[in-house]
Amino acid sequence: MTTVSTSTGAYYQRSLSQMNGLRDALERLQNQIATGQRIERGSEDPAAASRLRALTRVETLADIQEENAAKLAQDLTFAADEVGGVADLLIRARELAIRGGNDTLDEVARAAVAEELEQLGEELFDRANSLTLTREPLFAGTAAGPAYIRDAAGVVVYNGNNENGAVPVASGTEIERGVTGPEVFEFELNGAPTTTFAVLADLVDAFRGNAGNPATASVAAIDGLDAALDAASRNQAVLGTRLAWVEVIEQNQADRAIATAEQRSEVGDTELADALARLQQTLTALEASQASFARVSTLTLFNAI
């Protein structure tokens, strides 16, 4: 209204569009503060929106991988416990083998030893067929299980396969699920492959007087039990190492989750101090332009005539 050439309509139009612009800016800022999100739609900042999508994917997958790692740690702990139990059991069997091999023992006492050894064999069979929390066999590889079954002759045979299968616990990192039955229960004795079950069964047979001299059988069985104990301890170590690895990975996952959250916040969150300052600035500008509009628009020559 200061220059002669400005028409009244142009003045009102310009003032209105300026105030509308300020009001739009205010609304956007208020939205950002209320939602805590800097970006409401992708077109406000295409690159940041794409980055946010990538971070969403990383976060979602990391959550799943964390669950996978926790579950794997559980399975590995179960397996390690079972293998530890097997080792204890083998130590007891070795004691019994030494006692049973003693020439001074009478038939009845030896039969009692054989009875306990048979019980240990049963427990070993149970442990070999133990399950995870989700009722999957621990030692059958990737097969459906059960891991060990008895064939028609009552001999314990492996029913699984030799693949461990792996669980993805981080992008690019997969950890094997556990150990297979043959790794724990099968080994070579004097150049011939045998199993822990066979060693125990042979010993029971010998102590019951069904096969050869108990003292000789005891000596042979002690060698076999030593080898079996070796295999069990070795796998306990393997499982322990893997468990430690999973723990390291879980620690990494936690660290990475924090880093991802930080990045997400940096890219997508409203910076409150900044937004509030700008809100105040815009508010001041809007109030000032409203006040000056009201003042200036009342200035008309018609008031003077």
Next chain:
Amino acid sequence: MPVAIINIGRSGAAAARASLELTAQNIANASNPDYARRALSQSEFVGSATIGVNSADSLGGVRIGGVSRSESELVQIQARNAGSDLARTEAQLVGMRGAETALEQSRLFETLVEFEAALVRLESDPTDPTLRTVTLESARQLANTFQLADRSLSETRRLVQADVTAELESFQVELDELARINRDLVAAREGSAGRASLLDQRDASLRSISEQFGVSVTFAETGAAEVRLTGTPSPVLVSGGTSSAISAAFAADGTVTFAVDGQPADPTSGAMVGRAAALLDQAGLQTELDDIAAVVISSSNSAQASGSELDGSPGQPLFAGSSAGTITLALTAGEQLATAPAGAPAGSRDTTTLGNLINAIGASTGPIAGADTMLLGLSSRTAGLETRREGLEIVAQAAEGQLLAETGVNLDDEAANLVRLQQAFEANGRVIQVAVDIFDTVLNLR
């Protein structure tokens, strides 16, 4: 000659009153955006007698001319062109924002990631019936999301198409109206208030025409407008009293083409062109969306085909359909998900096939990357349009402001005119009073 003085005073008073009337008209129309400021043209009235040697002038006061309307052809052209460009970008932006809402709010990307996550979780325990069911439901959710995105996108497309149809009808009405104004203008008398009002209507009509399609305008002597579509070819829309028929045709993919009197036209600016551009973009997005759905379908189904189900039988297709609109879940139970390779025994926990599917979904050419690329492209284009609209808005506002400054009513000016014209009227009245006094003086001579 006192009689001449009375006549001069009378003509001056009449001119002042006519001007006052126009000023009042200007003030009354101060907030009428189509109104151009009026002024009264006046000329001196002299009766000159040149017969004989003794030439003498006879003064006759002022002659009231016609109503003149503030014309500003150049500024009008600027305002019209800036308006067409702005309308084009705005219309395209509306279409693109609709598409952005459809594709972003359907959460397609997030659902794809959730599907991938469900597969990764299944890998930890592939025989768990709970995880299998969860994965299957996630696949169902994915199929639903594709359909939702597809439906929202076609809904947006239908809205833009409905806009095109509706606006085209009112555009045709506007063309016919301009042809009528042209006919009336030929008949209107030069300098009459009626003609000025017709010219106002003509300019308003041209403005609303150029909002829909960019046009080039030429004016005849009478003020009648000849309107051509800009671009090549540039068919005549209105010439004299006749208007052309404009029509739009939609292709199967939703894109639109225009024709004037049956001849194909290729306009370059205006809201209609923006809508056409938005429809073209939406057709491209539809293709991208269908491609992503096709990749999901083919990679899932080929993984299933190369694997065996939980009971050891060969895997069946996971999804049926071929595009975002037709994708549906084909499996009915979680046991049917093929995680193990073909030939694996029942209950196998081998995850080779599942691993291959996860790799295919997450690959740099896979659907997740495709969805991100699609959304990034869409939001970048929308952001670009927004920036362009902001620039054009400033230009259009400047042109509009300029036009209002040239042709609009300035109330301060009119207030000053009121005072001035009132004084002029009083002064002319005084002139008549003086003439009467002189006449009386002459009559009283003894």
